[in-house]
Structure formats: structure tokens, C-alpha cells
Amino acid sequence: xxxxxxxxxxxxxxxxxxxxxxxxxxxxxxxxxxxxxxxxxxxxxxxxxxxxxxxxxxxxxxxxxxxxxxxxxxxxxxxxxxxxxxxxxxxxxxxxxxxxxxxxxxxxxxxxxxxxxxxxxxxxxxxxxxxxxxxxxxxxxxxxxxxxxxxxxxxxxxxxxxxxxxxxxxxxxxxxxxxxxxxxxxxxxxxxxxxxxxxxxxxxxxxxxxxxxxxxxxxxxxxxxxxxxxxxxxxxxxxxxxxxxxxxxxxxxxxxxxxxxxxxxxxxxxxxx
Amino acid sequence: xxxxxxxxxxxxxxxxxxxxxxxxxxxxxxxxxxxxxxxxxxxxxxxxxxxxxxxxxxxxxxxxxxxxxxxxxxxxxxxxxxxxxxxxxxxxxxxxxxxxxxxxxxxxxxxxxxxxxxxxxxxxxxxxxxxxxxxxxxxxxxxxxxxxxxxxxxxxxxxxxxxxxxxxxxxxxxxxxxxxxxxxxxxxxxxxxxxxxxxxxxxxxxxxxxxxxxxxxxxxxxxxxxxxxxxxxxxxxxxxxxxxxxxxxxxxxxxxxxxxxxxxxxxxxxxxxxxxxxxxxxxxxxxxxxxxxxxxxxxxxxxxxxxxxxxxxxxxxxxxxxxxxxxxxxxxxxxxxxxxxxxxxxxxxxxxxxxxxxxxxxxxxxxxxxxxxxxxxxxxxxxxxxxxxxxxx
Numbered sequence: 001x002x003x004x005x006x007x008x009x010x011x012x013x014x015x016x017x018x019x020x021x022x023x024x025x026x027x028x029x030x031x032x033x034x035x036x037x038x039x040x041x042x043x044x045x046x047x048x049x050x051x052x053x054x055x056x057x058x059x060x061x062x063x064x065x066x067x068x069x070x071x072x073x074x075x076x077x078x079x080x081x082x083x084x085x086x087x088x089x090x091x092x093x094x095x096x097x098x099x100x101x102x103x104x105x106x107x108x109x110x111x112x113x114x115x116x117x118x119x120x121x122x123x124x125x126x127x128x129x130x131x132x133x134x135x136x137x138x139x140x141x142x143x144x145x146x147x148x149x150x151x152x153x154x155x156x157x158x159x160x161x162x163x164x165x166x167x168x169x170x171x172x173x174x175x176x177x178x179x180x181x182x183x184x185x186x187x188x189x190x191x192x193x194x195x196x197x198x199x200x201x202x203x204x205x206x207x208x209x210x211x212x213x214x215x216x217x218x219x220x221x222x223x224x225x226x227x228x229x230x231x232x233x234x235x236x237x238x239x240x241x242x243x244x245x246x247x248x249x250x251x252x253x254x255x256x257x258x259x260x261x262x263x264x265x266x267x268x269x270x271x272x273x
Numbered sequence: 274x275x276x277x278x279x280x281x282x283x284x285x286x287x288x289x290x291x292x293x294x295x296x297x298x299x300x301x302x303x304x305x306x307x308x309x310x311x312x313x314x315x316x317x318x319x320x321x322x323x324x325x326x327x328x329x330x331x332x333x334x335x336x337x338x339x340x341x342x343x344x345x346x347x348x349x350x351x352x353x354x355x356x357x358x359x360x361x362x363x364x365x366x367x368x369x370x371x372x373x374x375x376x377x378x379x380x381x382x383x384x385x386x387x388x389x390x391x392x393x394x395x396x397x398x399x400x401x402x403x404x405x406x407x408x409x410x411x412x413x414x415x416x417x418x419x420x421x422x423x424x425x426x427x428x429x430x431x432x433x434x435x436x437x438x439x440x441x442x443x444x445x446x447x448x449x450x451x452x453x454x455x456x457x458x459x460x461x462x463x464x465x466x467x468x469x470x471x472x473x474x475x476x477x478x479x480x481x482x483x484x485x486x487x488x489x490x491x492x493x494x495x496x497x498x499x500x501x502x503x504x505x506x507x508x509x510x511x512x513x514x515x516x517x518x519x520x521x522x523x524x525x526x527x528x529x530x531x532x533x534x535x536x537x538x539x540x541x542x543x544x545x546x547x548x549x550x551x552x553x554x555x556x557x558x559x560x561x562x563x564x565x566x567x568x569x570x571x572x573x574x575x576x577x578x579x580x581x582x583x584x585x586x587x588x589x590x591x592x593x594x595x596x597x598x599x600x601x602x603x604x605x606x607x608x609x610x611x612x613x614x615x616x617x618x619x620x621x622x623x624x625x626x627x628x629x630x631x632x633x634x635x636x637x638x639x640x641x642x643x644x645x646x647x648x649x650x651x652x653x654x655x656x657x658x659x660x661x662x663x664x665x666x
Contacts, residue, residue: 181349182388186402186453187377196404200392 014140025144032096032150039092048084052076059261063268070264074257081250083235087258090221090231093149094262097156098217102210105161109168109209110194119169126162134159134220138227152221152229160216167209171202207270214266218259232258275358276457276489277323277346282355282365284341284513287312290353303512315341316352317513325456326487330504331515332494338513339493343459346491347380348372359457377406381450385462387442389434395421395445396430402453413452420448423482440471447479451486460492464499476502497536501525501545509533521545541626543661548628549621551660552641552650558583561590561610565602568593568609579637581648582613589648592616592637618642621649625660632657 018025043051052075060068078087112119137158141151175198183197199206225233232251239248285293292310303314316338323329333339344350346357348364357364359379367375381402389398396417397404403413421430424444434442443463450458464472476499483490494500500507501521508518509532517529525545528534557575559568559582572580572595582590591613601612617631618640631639638651 176386176388178384178386178388179390181344182382182384182390182449183401184349185347185376185380185382185459186405186449187373187375188405189373192405196401197390201390 014143029145029150032153035096036092036149039096040089043088043092048079059265063264067264071261078254078257083254086232086235087254093153093221094217097153098214101157101161101213102164105164106168109165112169113172129158130162134223142227147228149229151227152224155224156217156220159220160213163212164209168206171205172198175201204270211266214262222255274325275322276325278358279319279321280356282316282319282345282352284315285312285353286315314513319515321508321518323489325489328490328503328505330492330500330507332500332507333510334495337510339510340461343461343491343493346459347376379455380457381455382459383446383450383463385465387446389445391434395432398445399449399452416452420452424448439467456489458488458490462493522550543626544624546625546660548619548623548641551656552652553656555581555651564607565598565609568598583648587648588646589640589642616640
């Protein structure tokens with residue numbers, strides 16, 4: 001039987017990337033790091049109660065009274081468990097990672113909707129990204145960026161991007177043929193078709209994709225505490241390593257609360273359109 | 274003047290259209306070609322010309338290729354082979370920019386399921402064609418309101434499409450197509466999604482609009498009655514081929530093959546066949562200058578008991594019966610103008626259905642005259658009946 005050392009080749013490939021694209025990785029690292037740290041500082045600048053009220057107001061505006069009440073109580077609970085700082089660190093990492101995932105993901109989705117070729121190429125890559133066990137991303141991320149927030153963020157970006165790409169693609173393809181034909185028949189350019197007709201009609205589904213991406217980002221951010229990304233995941237990890245059931249439970253609950261707040265607010269944006 | 278000329282257009286769907294052409298030349302059917310090559314023949318060698326201001330209807334059942342054909346005209350679907358000339362310019366080979374220009378200025382389209390933009394107000398829907406041309410906002414708003422008024426939707430400008438009924442939505446579709454004042458309207462089964470009463474109303478309104486606007490219209494339908502009602506000329510399609518082109522009457526009275534014959538079998542002919550196609554040439558005519566004896570001799574010779582009187586320009590004066598003529602001759606009066614009676618007249622485009630009641634009451638034949646009162650022919654009861662059953666001509 002033939003033995004293939006695919007693992008070894010992959011290592012060689014990663015090394016080659018690292019040696020030849022160091023400058024590029026440095027830039028990525030600097031940009032992400034300053035983005036994450038900046039957001040973190042911003043969130044921690046204000047006293048927790050101000051931020052809690054602000055987020056509650058956003059929830060009220062977008063999702064109504066029930067969600068607002070839940071947000072207020074939930075965030076107060078996190079604060080009272082003294083996990084506020086870690087929660088904000090996690091939130092900063094989620095926001096920046098999800099933002100980058102969306103910046104790349106939405107245009108990729110649009111390209112895939114417009115071109116069969118791009119769609120064909122992208123499909124297996126997305127399958128790969130989604131089914132690869134999340135932990136596996138951590139290893140090359142550490143190789144390129146060392147330990148800390150940046151590799152955590154990079155792993156998160158890769159892991160959370162597929163849903164928004166897929167749903168953007170689907171959303172644009174789902175715009176009724178006749179409507180697209182109508183737009184074309186009046187002499188729209190392809191940009192006019194995209195921005196005046198396809199994107200507005202695709203928006204609710206794209207927002208569902210954005211919601212999914214944020215949720216996946218949150219789950220990955222917790223995992224990436226294993227490579228020193230910090231935040232709530234770190235507390236969960238401590239709970240496991242030091243067998244502190246209480247701490248594990250508290251930080252777990254905080255993750256769930258944060259997830260629900262983010263989910264309800266982003267979902268509400270999707271439904272209101 | 275020819276506005277649209279479609280020349281030997283083919284549309285083959287599938288990965289290898291080149292393989293299909295030799296098979297088409299061997300007269301293989303659509304099904305056989307699909308089986309052999311995996312390609313579908315959408316349009317097979319379609320050719321026709323549409324005159325400026327003409328209402329041209331393409332009729333066929335679903336799968337006959339009519340929707341594909343109409344989409345070739347503004348290249349929403351690119352023909353595999355052939356030419357489509359609009360004002361002499363080929364759409365098939367036009368550059369992207371040229372095509373956009375043609376779509377913006379010359380051709381508009383109305384869709385079966387309306388194809389409205391659900392996220393835009395009615396006025397914004399109608400404006401769309403002007404908006405993509407970069408026309409200033411006030412100007413396009415004004416034109417949109419004007420077009421909406423034209424289709425009877427004044428007051429609905431700021432509604433959303435889904436607040437309107439189907440008929441009203443299609444009016445929006447029509448207003449949108451008219452807003453940029455195109456020469457050509459493409460209407461793809463435009464009224465098929467509407468219920469019958471609304472459909473009839475829309476047909477009548479379209480005809481009325483057309484009588485004012487004189488657009489060149491290509492209208493697709495699967496409904497023969499609709500085709501006969503609207504079309505100046507009709508093209509009948511089957512399996513991607515045009516099997517007959519002609520006026521509604523030609524299609525009815527002279528079907529090109531069994532397919533068309535079967536199709537037109539159940540049509541209410543009395544609504545379509547007009548006086549012109551059932552009228553006969555009068556055997557004999559009298560002149561007002563003729564004396565009664567001349568008139569009597571003419572009737573005797575032709576074996577008739579009444580005769581139409583026309584002047585030198587063939588203008589109808591009326592009818593003289595044999596009894597009145599004999600009476601006049603006895604009195605030695607030479608002036609037959611005294612005994613000329615009026616008879617019922619119709620114009621050549623009057624449908625049979627309107628002639629029937631007149632014929633039932635009249636004692637004499639009905640005269641067909643043009644707008645100058647010139648006699649074109651006569652209709653006797655026998656030709657009316659044979660016109661209805663389709664035995665005439």
C-alpha cells in the first residue's frame with residue numbers, strides 16, 4: 001500500500017508560506033491587533049452600566065421590549081459575576097472578526113451568485129472551511145501569528161465566513177427571474193441591477209447570513225482561548241483545567257447570554273426589512 | 274415601414290448547439306433531437322417582419338418557444354443563430370453599450386407575472402427605466418405620474434405594488450413600459466395571469482391606448498381568442514417553429530395545416546369574420562340614368578327581383594325592385610330615381626355577429642360600402658350562414 005505523507009507536505013507548504021510572506025502576515029497582524037485592542041479599549045472605556053443601558057436601548061429599538069428586558073437583566077448578571085471585562089474582550093474579538101468575515105464574505109457571495117465558475121470553485125472550499133474541525137485552524141494560525149488575539153481572530157474569520165458567503169449567494173439567486181429580466185430589459189448596467197434590485201431584495205436573507213456568521217464567530221472565539229485569545233473562553237478554559245465547576249458554569253452562562261443578545265438584535269434587523 | 278425584422282432565428286438550449294443544426298436540416302423532431310444530443314430546440318428558424326405601428330401577436334401553447342422568441346428581440350436570451358433587425362440594426366451582434374441603449378430608448382417589456390420591484394413604490398417602479406438612464410429626478414417623477422395617469426392609476430403613485438390587485442399591478446407594468454416612450458412594446462403573456470373579466474378590460478384598454486399611441490407591439494399569448502381580438506397579424510408557433518403568419522381572418526379561413534385548423538376549430542367565427550370576407554360581387558348594377566325598361570331587362574337577364582343602383586363613381590344610391598320598375602314603366606315615367614329605396618349598409622370590417630340581426634329584418638341584400646359610400650359588395654343571407662360554418666371562400 002502506498003503511503004502519502006499529506007500531513008508532511010502541508011507542513012512544508014505552511015513553512016514556505018511563512019518564510020515567503022512574512023511581510024504580508026505582519027501587516028495582517030498589525031491591522032487586526034490594533035482593531036481588536038482599539039475596540040476593546042473603547043468598550044472598556046465606559047463604565048459597565050452605561051454600556052449596558054446603551055446595548056439595551058439598541059435592543060429595544062430593533063427587537064422590542066421583551067428582548068430589551070432580557071438584555072438588561074442578562075448583562076447586569078454578567079457584570080455581577082465579575083465577568084464584564086472578559087465579556088467585552090470576547091465581544092471585541094467577535095465584532096472585529098465578524099466584520100472582517102463580512103467584508104470578504106459578502107462580496108464573495110455576490111461574485112458566486114454572478115458567476116457559475118466562482119460558485120463552482122468556492123463551493124468545495126466553503127465545505128472544507130465549515131467541516132474542518134474548528135481546532136485545526138488554530139495550529140497554522142499560531143504558526144503564522146504566534147499566540148494571542150490575532151491568531152484567534154484569524155481562525156475565527158475563516159471559521160465564520162461560510163454562512164454569509166452561502167446565504168448571500170443564495171439570496172441573490174433567489175430574486176425572481178422576471179424581476180431581474182425586467183431590470184435588464186430597461187437597460188440596467190450590471191451594477192444598477194445589483195444595487196437597485198438584487199441586493200435590496202436579497203437583504204433579508206443576507207442579514208440571516210450575517211447573523212449566522214456572528215454566532216459562529218462567537219463560538220470560535222471561545223475555542224480560540226486555547227491559543228491565548230483571552231476573554232470568556234479563557235475563564236471557561238480555567239474552569240476546565242483547574243476543575244472549578246463554578247467558574248466554568250458562570251463563564252458558560254455569560255457566553256450564552258452574549259450569544260442570545262447578539263442573535264436577537266441581528267435577527268431583528270433582518271426581520272424589520 | 275418595417276420596424277422589427279426577425280431573420281432565420283434559432284435558439285438552442287444546451288451545451289452543444291452546433292450538433293443540432295444538421296439534425297434540424299434532416300427534419301428531426303424536437304424530441305428526437307433532445308434524445309440524441311441533449312439539447313433543446315427553443316426557436317427553430319423563425320422569420321417575420323413587423324411593421325411600424327403594427328400589433329403583432331405570437332400565439333402558441335406552452336413549450337412552443339414563443340416566450341423564448343420574444344426574449345430574443347431584446348436579447349434577454351441571445352439567439353444561437355440568425356439576425357434580429359430593429360430599424361435595420363442587428364440586436365444579436367450589438368455591443369453591450371449599444372444593446373443597453375436600444376433597451377433604454379427603443380424597447381420596453383411587460384411581463385406575465387408583472388415583474389414589478391416589490392421594494393419600490395408604484396411611482397418608483399414606473400420611474401425605473403428613466404432612473405437607469407440618469408434622468409433628473411423631477412423629470413422622471415413627472416413622466417412616471419403621467420404614465421400612471423394614462424393607465425388609470427392616478428392616486429396610487431405612492432402605494433407599494435403588493436397593495437394592488439393583479440389587474441392594477443399589470444397596469445403598473447404597462448405604465449413602466451410606457452414611461453420611457455419606447456417605439457416597441459414587448460408583451461409576454463401580459464394578461465394571462467389575470468382573471469377573465471379583468472383580462473377583457475385590459476385588452477380593451479390596450480386597444481384603445483394603441484389607437485392613440487401607434488406603438489409597434491409584439492404580444493405573446495396562448496389564448497387564441499385574445500390573439501384574434503388584439504392582433505393585426507398573428508404568428509402561430511408550434512415546437513419552436515412558426516407554422517403560419519396571417520391576419521386573424523386568414524388564420525381562421527385558411528389554416529396552413531391541421532395543427533392550426535384544430536386550433537381554430539372552436540373559435541366563435543362570427544366575431545372574427547367580417548363583411549369584407551363574405552361579401553359577393555353584385556351580379557348586375559343599375560345606373561340612376563337608366564330607364565325602367567332597361568332596369569327590368571337587367572333584372573330579367575340576371576334572374577333577380579331587385580337591383581342596386583350606383584352612380585358613375587360607384588356610389589350607392591339604393592335599390593329598385595322589379596314590381597316598382599314595372600309600375601313605373603306602365604306610367605311611362607323614365608325617371609327611376611323616384612322609386613329608389615334605401616337599403617341597410619355596413620362597413621367592410623363589421624363582424625358577422627353584428628350583421629346577423631340586420632339580415633334577419635331586411636328584405637333585400639345588405640350593401641357593403643366604404644367611408645365614401647362607394648359600393649364594395651353585397652351580403653345575402655346564404656353567404657352569412659356559410660361564413661359562420663366556414664364553408665365560404
